Amino acid sequence: MPDSVPRASTLTTPGLRKNGKQWHAQKSAFRPTSGQTSYEKRLAGRKAMTSMKAKEKEMKDEKEDERQRRIQAIKDKRAAKEEKERYEKMAEKMHAKRVERLRRREKRNKLLKS
Known part of the structure; x- marks a missing residue:
């Protein structure tokens, strides 16, 4: 009859901190390999980043061309x-x-110069 014994919940509330700084956030365990991703994921991320940068550059160039056209x-x-x-x-x-x-003479001269 192990099922009838009440168990403590797995979500326990942390007690008071030893150093007395309860207002600080709780730190999690240090896991050095947790942030590593696979080579395929990194490649996909780079590909997405380069395509996004190319689109941004294209949009900026279009905007600059429009601005230069207005100035001209x-x-x-x-x-x-x-x-x-x-x-x-x-x-x-x-x-x-x-x-x-x-006026006509100046216009001809202008056309000859350019």
């Missing part, structure tokens, strides 16, 4: 505005047909 659009717009203002100033002093001739 702003620069182009400013340059066009400055050129327009310059031609308007020239038109105040000169005849309109001469300004148009100069």
